[in-house]
Amino acid sequence: MKFELTILGSSGAMPFKDRYMTAHVLNIREQLFLIDCGEGTQMRMSRFRVRRGKINHIFISHLHGDHIFGLPGLLTSFGMNLRTENLYIYSPPGLKQMIDGLFPYEGKGPSFEIIYRELDTTVHQMVFENEDVEVWTIPLSHGIPCNGYLFKEKPKQRKMLKEKIKEYNIPFQDIAGIKEGNDWTDANGNMIPNSELTTAPPPVRSYAFCSDTAYKEDIVPIIEGVDLLYHEATFLEEAIDKAIATNHSTALQAGRIASKANVRQLVIGHYSARYEEINGHLEEARTVFPNTHLGTDGAVFDVERNR
């Protein structure tokens, strides 16, 4: 079952040639989660074949335009398509007023309801949960209220070995408990350890989205060991002064965070328009974290279940 990230936009504050502004789509078991929504996100969805109708939850990191100016158009298109499902939008406070102000002539209102969830960006907390996934905030440092998001797959149940049901003649009503990890005791009082009756479920997978942010080591414990980390890398180290002045990170800093947090894979992005070529970012991050990859518009990162 899928756990797959698609980068819809990899540019910083301004578009640059084929780089659009930040938007990511995470597909967890065919549930699509949109993270940030820069201008042109809906066109990127068409181009990269993302089924936008499957998006019910949108997570916004902060209220700078390059992360939200695609929302009004996307919402319009949802309405034109006569969407009926509720849409949940998580963001720092203030987004609803911004969006509402853009639709002065909305007549009958949209065919669907938008539920805004305003977040306290200074705390690490769970903001969404269903049977497959939990989403937690990651406090970031960007000069204005801003948080990243940590997506953690929930573990599936252990897998019952069919031959053991037969062998021990285990009654149907005990199986649910065994799948949850319980040992089993037969009619004669013999305890059979769970490990003999089941196999472990596939390991859970995780994705951390960290953008926009200055270098912030506080996030390391939160993102420790994630399968996939996206960390912004607006600048190269040669422009570290600019990174500091604008609350952004360099590619080297992104690599450092990945290394300290011992993640499996790092994806970088949010490149400044001053860089036509971004291979320098890749090389720089790899000096400290070799398993780094370039986020580019349309790139797909598949987190394998059996790794």
Added chain:
Amino acid sequence: MKFELTILGSSGAMPFKDRYMTAHVLNIREQLFLIDCGEGTQMRMSRFRVRRGKINHIFISHLHGDHIFGLPGLLTSFGMNLRTENLYIYSPPGLKQMIDGLFPYEGKGPSFEIIYRELDTTVHQMVFENEDVEVWTIPLSHGIPCNGYLFKEKPKQRKMLKEKIKEYNIPFQDIAGIKEGNDWTDANGNMIPNSELTTAPPPVRSYAFCSDTAYKEDIVPIIEGVDLLYHEATFLEEAIDKAIATNHSTALQAGRIASKANVRQLVIGHYSARYEEINGHLEEARTVFPNTHLGTDGAVFDVERNR
């Protein structure tokens, strides 16, 4: 000298594959005028090599999202590029509040000034004038305040024939008046008609932008004889009921307006996303106005000076 229209977006309310939302750029003698600004306009400018820094005047027809959601991003990019020239934006009332509400975290403010000019969309009036061009509003019918724009090149002066200066020994100080069309009288009282002394300037060119609108014959006298008419053609006649219900036009109606106004050339656009193929629009409009062309993203229409 140029009089050239570039279509940046040809779609209706929603994008469809390679069709982005409405935005036109008119280049008159290397002055660029932006007309409407749908989502993604700045990316379209990059793609179609429009030098956005040369835009000082933006004309907005109405405040539906598909005509304005590209503005916030474009303004942001102007600021990132440290633009210093004033930017003038003409639109129905309400645009400034919408835009201002989107920049809650703007710190020092942009490097340039935006001057909003709110228009009465119910009257035909001149809203801009410089030495090369006049821009007039065209009241449209779209359910909310909406007007199109008529761009009229100003005539250049008549061209003085150098050999006549010699022949009649015309003093330097009389030449300006002759270029303005005056006859000239020599020292002996002989009147030399202007037509003998000068040649006519090239004919003036004109472009009329009419979108969005229901079929509205009232506009015919205003756009009479223009070189290039853009008229929306959201639907085909088969969906005339939908056109009426949504205050839009069909391709046939666009052709009828072009025919009644005796324009030289018609460009259609604003196609509904229900039409994957738009050749039907072209054929339908051509049944009443043969010199019709499809507006498509990236299409360029050059109005020849010597036609």
